[in-house]
Amino acid sequence: MRNTHQRLEILKLLSGDKSHPSAKEIHKRLKKKLPSVSFATVYNNLSKMEKAGEILCVDAGLREKRYDPCVKPHGHFLCLKCKNVFDFSFKNSKPNLKKFKIFNYSFQAKGLCAKCAKKEGGKNGRKK
Numbered sequence: 108m109r110n111t112h113q114r115l116e117i118l119k120l121l122s123g124d125k126s127h128p129s130a131k132e133i134h135k136r137l138k139k140k141l142p143s144v145s146f147a148t149v150y151n152n153l154s155k156m157e158k159a160g161e162i163l164c165v166d167a168g169l170r171e172k173r174y175d176p177c178v179k180p181h182g183h184f185l186c187l188k189c190k191n192v193f194d195f196s197f198k199n200s201k202p203n204l205k206k207f208k209i210f211n212y213s214f215q216a217k218g219l220c221a222k223c224a225k226k227e228g229g230k231n232g233r234k235k
Contacts (some may be wrong), residue, residue, distance in 0.1 A: 113137075113144055114152045118161070118176075126163055127173035127192040129184070165192055168217075180215035188223040 111235050120136055121128075128136070134149040153174055153233060157164045163175040173192050175183075184193045197214060 112153070113141065113148055114156065116141060117149065117152050117156070121162060121174065121176040124176060124200055125194060127170045127175050129171035129173055131171060133174065163213075165213075165215075182216060184220070185215065186220035186223050188219055188227075191220060194218065 116137060117133060122132060126132075130146070130150045130153055130177055133153070134144070137144050137165055139151060153162065153164075156158045156162045157174075160178060164174040165175050168185070169190060175194070177194065182195045184195055185191075186193070195216075218224075
């Protein structure tokens, strides 16, 4: 994959970003630095970067896919209220998949984040 200026800027923008931005959000941020960059360029680069294993695409059932620069195995939690996506690890719960050749895997959980659960009236989101 060619190291184009746009691709390098997208990687720089995503580096360390834990917000799991959408292609639209990435395009909006990138336009501040590269005013002439098109949404198609951003989207195409994200697709190529995902296929190359440089980023993860998080399809959490939202309208838009989200992108994650962390390609190490981890899970994603989607808050059904605020629609934020959070990373989590599950090191101690490794599935027994020794007889399969695994290229990638994902684990997603959905519920309420701590902030939204508190607003709902309790730690687990149930009203008292």
